[in-house]
Amino acid sequence: MTHIAKKTVDSSRIREILDGKKARMKTCLQACAACSLCADSCFMFNGKDGDPQYMPSYKVIKTLGRLYRKRGNVSRAELERMQQLLWRNCVLCGRCYCPFGIDIPNMIAFARGILRSQGIYGVFPHTSGSTEAELQ
Amino acid sequence: MYDLLRGPVFWVSAAVCVCGLIFRTIQMFRLTRAKIIPECRLSPARNTPARQVSDEERRLDMVARFRNSVIWRHPVVVAVSAVFHVCLFAAPILLVAHNMMIAQAGWVALPSVPDWFADLMTIAVLVCAVFLLVRRIALPKVAAISSPVDYCVLLLAVMPFLTGFLAYHQLFDYKTVITLHALAGDLLLIALPFTKVGHMVFFFFSRLTMAGEFCMGRGRRTWAA
Amino acid sequence: MVIAEIKPLDEIKQLLGGYRKVLNTGCGGCTSVCLAGGQKEVDILNTKLSLSFKAENVPFEIDGFTVERQCEIQFISELDRMVGKYDAILSMACGAGVQFLAERYPDKPVFPGVNSTFVGVNKDIGWYEERCKCCGDCVLGFTGGICPVSMCAKSLFNGPCGGPQGESCEVSKDIPCAWVAIHKRLKAQNRLDNIKAIHGPREWRDQVQGRIILEPYKARYVKNTE
Numbered sequence: 001m002t003h004i005a006k007k008t009v010d011s012s013r014i015r016e017i018l019d020g021k022k023a024r025m026k027t028c029l030q031a032c033a034a035c036s037l038c039a040d041s042c043f044m045f046n047g048k049d050g051d052p053q054y055m056p057s058y059k060v061i062k063t064l065g066r067l068y069r070k071r072g073n074v075s076r077a078e079l080e081r082m083q084q085l086l087w088r089n090c091v092l093c094g095r096c097y098c099p100f101g102i103d104i105p106n107m108i109a110f111a112r113g114i115l116r117s118q119g120i121y122g123v124f125p126h127t128s129g130s131t132e133a134e135l136q
Numbered sequence: 137m138y139d140l141l142r143g144p145v146f147w148v149s150a151a152v153c154v155c156g157l158i159f160r161t162i163q164m165f166r167l168t169r170a171k172i173i174p175e176c177r178l179s180p181a182r183n184t185p186a187r188q189v190s191d192e193e194r195r196l197d198m199v200a201r202f203r204n205s206v207i208w209r210h211p212v213v214v215a216v217s218a219v220f221h222v223c224l225f226a227a228p229i230l231l232v233a234h235n236m237m238i239a240q241a242g243w244v245a246l247p248s249v250p251d252w253f254a255d256l257m258t259i260a261v262l263v264c265a266v267f268l269l270v271r272r273i274a275l276p277k278v279a280a281i282s283s284p285v286d287y288c289v290l291l292l293a294v295m296p297f298l299t300g301f302l303a304y305h306q307l308f309d310y311k312t313v314i315t316l317h318a319l320a321g322d323l324l325l326i327a328l329p330f331t332k333v334g335h336m337v338f339f340f341f342s343r344l345t346m347a348g349e350f351c352m353g354r355g356r357r358t359w360a361a
Numbered sequence: 362m363v364i365a366e367i368k369p370l371d372e373i374k375q376l377l378g379g380y381r382k383v384l385n386t387g388c389g390g391c392t393s394v395c396l397a398g399g400q401k402e403v404d405i406l407n408t409k410l411s412l413s414f415k416a417e418n419v420p421f422e423i424d425g426f427t428v429e430r431q432c433e434i435q436f437i438s439e440l441d442r443m444v445g446k447y448d449a450i451l452s453m454a455c456g457a458g459v460q461f462l463a464e465r466y467p468d469k470p471v472f473p474g475v476n477s478t479f480v481g482v483n484k485d486i487g488w489y490e491e492r493c494k495c496c497g498d499c500v501l502g503f504t505g506g507i508c509p510v511s512m513c514a515k516s517l518f519n520g521p522c523g524g525p526q527g528e529s530c531e532v533s534k535d536i537p538c539a540w541v542a543i544h545k546r547l548k549a550q551n552r553l554d555n556i557k558a559i560h561g562p563r564e565w566r567d568q569v570q571g572r573i574i575l576e577p578y579k580a581r582y583v584k585n586t587e
Contacts, residue, residue: 024167024359030331031338034286036278037206037213043389043400043427047439052280061281091429093393095401097350099206100335101342103359174485177535193370200408204401347486349396355486 007076009118014072017114022068025110028102029065032057038104041097044089056096056104059085064111079120086112087122138311141318142237149325156329160337171347171358213271220264224293227257228300228321251304258301265294289332295320362391363455364489365398365475370409373451376472377410380449381420385474386440386462387427388454395489397475398453400427406453406474423451431458437465444469479511497571498563503555505546512539518560 392398
C-alpha cells in the first residue's frame, strides 16, 4: 500500500502501456467520425439529460484519445479528471452502439488500466461527489 | 501545373490510395484473429424447450427493433449520411468528363451519367456537407467531441466537389478553379487511407466480421490481443 | 454475474393488465451485460407493449428509465422524482433489484420483466453458462476450480458416482461429468490428494434469507453480537 500516496505521474509507464496496443487503439480512435450516434445507446447519457460528458465517444476521446495525443505526458489533475469520466460516468455495461463498430467498452477498460497503473482507481460510490442529501 | 496534377500526380495519388487501402485492410486482418466459435449441443436434459414464439410476436419484435434503431431515431442524419456517401463515390466515378479522360488515357470507357445528374449529385454532396457542418457546430453533443481534424476531414472531402461544381459552371477563373479541383482530388485520394476518412475500411471490416452485439455478419473475427 | 432472460411478452402483458401508466426501469448492471434488461431491452419492450396494447385498443402508456444498478439505494433513489406519475413499475433487473424497488416504493405495484436464472459467465456473445449456485459453502479450493454443486447433476461433494459414461454424465451424453473433469484437472496439477479424503456433507442450514455483513462493518450495523 506504499504507492498509494504517490502523486507524480510516471509518463514512461503510461507510454509503455499505450504502445502495447498502439496500432489497435489508434485505428479505433481514428475510425471515429465524431458523429455522436453513440450517445443514445448510453443510458447514463439519457439519464443525465443528454450531458455530452456521458457520451461513449466523449469518454474515450477525452481519456484514451488524449493520452495517445499527449504521448502519456499528462498531469495528475488531468488523470483525475479522466477518473471521473472513466468510472463515475461509465459503468462499463458494454452496450454502446457505434455505427462503425468501434469497440468502445474495450477502449474504456484499457484506459482504466492505464489510470490504475498510476494508482488511480475506481471510487465507490461511483457517483463520488454526490452529497448525502442527493442520495436520500 | 494542371496537366501535372491530372497526369502523373493523379496516378501517384491513385496508387497511394489503392496501396493505402490494401495496407489498411491487411492491418485490420493482422490486428484481429479468426475466432473459434464454441460449439453448443442442446440437450433436452439441460435446456428448457424453446418457447413457441408466434408469428405475430416475431413481427412485433422486428417492428420494435426497427423503431429503436438508429434509422428510425435519427432518420435525417442517416439519410443525409447515406446520400452524402453514395454521391461522394458515385459522382466522380460516373462523371462524363472524368471518364473521357480515362478513355483518352487508353483505358476502358466507364459508364457515365448525364451531366445534369452528376451536377445534382455534386449539389447533394455540398448540401449534405453543410448539414453535417451545421450539425457539428450547433449540436452540443457533436460539438463536444469535434476536433479541428473533424472539420479538416469534412473540408477535404468537400473541396473536390466545390471546385468541381465551380469549374463545371465556369464560375470564377476557370484555369485556377480546375487546377484547385485536380489538387483537391489528389489530396483526397492520398488522405483516404491515412486519415479519419479511412473509416470506410474499419466500418466494413468491423460491422461485417467482428463478433459483437451489432455485427451484421457471422462474427467470426475478434481482436488479436 | 447474475444472468437473466427476458420474460415472454404475453406474461408481461398479463402482469401489467389494468395499469394505464407504467414506468419500465432498466438496470445497467448484470442484466444489461447479458442483454436482458438494459436500456435497449427496455426501449424495445416498451415499443412492443405499446403496439400490442394499442392493437387491442387498451389504453396504455409506458416510459423507460435505466439506472446504474437496481441493487443499490443511491442509484434507485434517482427514480424517486418520477415514480409518482405512474400506476405501476416494471423492473428489468434481477430478482434482487425488483424487490429492492418494491421495498422503496411500497405503495406501487412492482413487476419483474425478466427471469433471473443463475450466476454465470459470458462464454461468447449471447451464450451464458451457469457456474455458481451460491450455495454459501465454496468447495472450489479442493475441486480444482470446478464446481460440483452446479456442474454435477447430484451436486456431490465426493465423486464421481457410479454413473459416468466415459466423460459424460449418466443424465445425458451432452453433459460432461463434473467429477471426471475435477479428477483430470487435479491429476494434471498433481493435487489428487485434495479429493482422496472424504468431504463431509454441506451444512444445510434452514433455508432463510442470506445475509452477509463484512467483519469490519459489524460494529456499524450489528447491535447485539452474541
